[in-house]
Amino acid sequence: xxxxxxxxxxxxxxxxxxxxxxxxxxxxxxxxxxxxxxxxxxxxxxxxxxxxxxxxxxxxxxxxxxxxxxxxxxxxxxxxxxxxxxxxxxxxxxxxxxxxxxxxxxxxxxxxxxxxxxxxxxxxxxxxxxxxxxxxxxxxxxxxxxxxxxxxxxxxxxxxxxxxxxxxxxxxxxxxxxxxxxxxxxxxxxxxxxxxxxxxxxxxxxxxxxxxxxxxxxxxxxxxxxxxxxxxxxxxxxxxxxxxxxxxxxxxxxxxxxxxxxxxxxxxxxxxxxxxxxxxxxxxxxxxxxxxxxxxxxxxxxxxxxxxxxxxxxxx
Numbered sequence: 558x559x560x561x562x563x564x565x566x567x568x569x570x571x572x573x574x575x576x577x578x579x580x581x582x583x584x585x586x587x588x589x590x591x592x593x594x595x596x597x598x599x600x601x602x603x604x605x606x607x608x609x610x611x612x613x614x615x616x617x618x619x620x621x622x623x624x625x626x627x628x629x630x631x632x633x634x635x636x637x638x639x640x641x642x643x644x645x646x647x648x649x650x651x652x653x654x655x656x657x658x659x660x661x662x663x664x665x666x667x668x669x670x671x672x673x674x675x676x677x678x679x680x681x682x683x684x685x686x687x688x689x690x691x692x693x694x695x696x697x698x699x700x701x702x703x704x705x706x707x708x709x710x711x712x713x714x715x716x717x718x719x720x721x722x723x724x725x726x727x728x729x730x731x732x733x734x735x736x737x738x739x740x741x742x743x744x745x746x747x748x749x750x751x752x753x754x755x756x757x758x759x760x761x762x763x764x765x766x767x768x769x770x771x772x773x774x775x776x777x778x779x780x781x782x783x784x785x786x787x788x789x790x791x792x793x794x795x796x797x798x799x800x801x802x803x804x805x806x807x808x809x810x811x812x813x814x815x816x817x818x819x820x821x822x823x824x825x826x827x828x829x830x831x832x833x834x835x836x837x838x839x840x841x842x843x844x845x846x847x848x849x850x851x852x853x854x855x856x857x858x859x860x861x862x863x864x865x866x867x868x869x870x871x872x873x
Contacts, residue, residue, distance in 0.1 A: 565831075565834045566834045566835070569663075569833075569834050570663075572622045572623065572624060573624045573668070575618075576618050576622050576624040576625065576668045577624070577668045579613055579616050579618060579668075580613060580650050580652060580668055580669045581650075583649070584647045584648060584649045585613055585614045585648055585650065586613070586614060586645070586646050586647075586648070586679075587608070587610065587612075587613050587627070587644070587648050588610075588611040588612045588613075588642075588643075588644045589608035589609055589610050589611055589627070589642075589643060589645070590608065590609045590611065590640065590642050590643075591606060591607075591608055591637050591638065591639050591640060591641045592607045592608060592609045592626065592639065592689075593605075593606075593607040593639060593693070594606050594607075594635060594637070594638075594639060594693070595724060596724035597630070597724065598724065599630070601632050602630035602631060602632050602672060603631075603632065604630070604632075604633075604634065604635050605628060605629070605630055605631075606628075606629040606631055606635050606637065606676065607626055607627075607628055607629075607667075608626065608627050608629060608643075610625045610626070611642070613650075623666050623833075624663070624666045624667070624668050625666065625668070626665065626666050626668065627650060627668065627670065627671060628662075628665075628667050628669075628671070629648075629670075629671050629672075629673060629676070630670065630673070631673055631674070631675060631676055632673075632675070633675040635675070635676045636676065637676055637678065637681070638683065638690050638693075638694075639687065639689050639690040639693040639694075640683075640687035640689045640690045641678075641681055641682065641683050642681070642682040642683075643678040643679075643680065643681050643682075644678060644679040644680040644681075645676070645677075645678060645679065646679050648673065649671060650669035650670070650671050651669060651670055651672075652668070652669050652670075653670075660838075663835060664833060664835040664836070664839065666833070692787060695788065696787075696789070696790075699788050700716060700720060700722060703715070704716060710733060714746075717746065717747075718746065718752060719748070719752070719789070720748075720788070720789045720790060721748045721789050721790040721792055721795060722790045723790075733746075734746055748792065748794070748795060749792075749794040749795070749798075749845070750794045750795060750797055750798025750799075750801075750845070750849070751798075752795075753782070753785075753795060753798040753799060754798060756785065757778065757782060757802065760778050760781055760782075761774075761778060764777065775806065779806055782799070782802060782803075786799055792841070793836065793839075793841045793842050793845050794841065794845040796825075796829065797825055797826075797829075797845055797846065797849065800821075800825040800828070801818070801821050801822065801825055804816070804821045804824065804825070805821065808821075817853075817857065818849075818853040819850065819853050819854065819857065822846065822849055822850055826846050
């Protein structure tokens with residue numbers, strides 16, 4: 558497994574260098590698809606547009622290469638939408654030197670960044686219907702509707718803790734964050750798998766008082782969790798909790814097989830590492846899976862000890 562991991566990591570780095578070599582150092586023409594649009598906390602470049610390359614100066618990246626993204630930091634509002642196919646001219650792309658930031662871009666499958674005043678597409682093709690655009694607009698609309706009546710600090714806490722969106726930051730939230738940092742409790746302000754567990758536990762408690770069959774309750778909870786995942790912003794810890802939840806439901810509800818949390822965590826970790834082997838070098842992945850593995854192993858050990866003690870008492 559270690560050898561397979563080394564080969565996968567080296568192959569991932571090789572593909573990144575091959576994709577980065579296509580980006581010229583001079584201003585270029587890019588044909589791309591808008592993948593995501595986000596707000597940033599930068600005072601000048603307030604918007605981030607993530608694009609997926611189709612071609613750059615007539616050259617394209619092979620379909621099997623995952624590194625096809627460019628981050629466009631835009632100072633004015635970008636008049637494009639997710640899943641638009643656009644052509645941009647005179648775009649100067651920058652590639653950082655080998656550093657931790659370059660490693661972060663590699664993890665995000667991003668080969669370059671660009672800073673522009675506004676987006677003026679030379680051509681724009683917008684599909685009549687796009688589920689990606691629909692989901693993105695639904696997330697933004699749901700967040701705005703849910704936070705429009707909240708105080709700025711409460712709005713920031715709701716967006717960060719409940720939705721995983723860190724762009725709704727206010728000066729009040731920064732002061733709260735500084736106080737938590739001073740006492741070493743900053744991790745309480747970051748959404749983790751525990752928040753999903755609390756939400757699922759609340760829904761399970763509510764469904765107990767509703768007189769419907771158990772199967773309908775299970776499907777209803779799974780459907781609500783799926784809607785919550787679609788309307789929120791993901792992270793490593795959230796993906797871990799979400800994948801473990803659905804694997805538990807599949808094993809217990811559909812297959813009626815015995816499962817253990819260690820097995821489900823291993824499957825989830827391997828799945829994420831197959832998608833992007835660089836996750837293993839970052840602290841969020843290490844802490845999320847490392848601590849959860851430790852807790853699951855201690856629970857298993859405690860369960861075995863309890864069974865052994867019960868057998869000893871029964872036999873004596």
